Amino acid sequence: MQVFSTFEKNAFLEIAISMLEKKGIKKESIFAVPLDNRAEERKIFDNLHRSDGTSLIDIGVALATAFSVIGASIGFELAWGPIYWGLIGASIGFILGVAIRLFTEKVIKKKSRLLKGKQSEVILIIDCDESQVELVENILWNHFALGVAKVK
Incomplete structure (x- = not known):
């Protein structure tokens, strides 16, 4: 045995x-x-065959929603109107959210992407x-x- x-x-x-x-x-x-344990750094971006469970767009979608509401509200008083300013606010919020998430994953949580716990x-x-x-x-x-x- x-x-x-x-x-x-x-x-x-x-x-x-x-x-x-x-x-x-x-x-x-x-x-x-x-x-031989993993020596290379884990990848941030997922592909079709591998996912680590971390989403890069979750904060972006939340900020896009908030900024689009604010942009549409302010857009009633601006020249282009609420639809354009809502779309502009949504795109700015999404880009800002993805940038925040990329920064936290690349800089702040760099060590947590390594294998956790005992190896x-x-x-x-x-x-x-x-x-x-x-x-x-x-x-x-x-x-x-x-x-x-x-x-x-």
Whole structure:
């Protein structure tokens, strides 16, 4: 039976491996694979096949609505009338909202676009008997494994 687990690269991984060896798991039955984590910056703009759930036009649409109402109200007294000034206000509000959202995503929330939380850095694969699976699983969980799976 095989037990798979993911760990951060730290001392707990080394302690878990040595504890498994002490409990009778052979060194040849333990296989650790380091992972390459994402080094490039995440993209802001979504495409058809990938979306991160962040909308760039939400503030733009809200400001377009507000500015169009204000523009139409003021437009009754201006030369071009309420329709033109409402459209001008909507376009200015939309552009301003998208610019605000781009600024917050590029400058303020730059760190939040990186992977959040703990990152798996090592996959640990252990070949063991079915009688040892629960012991191996408990050792891995007690040494702060990020995830554990069993395969027969």
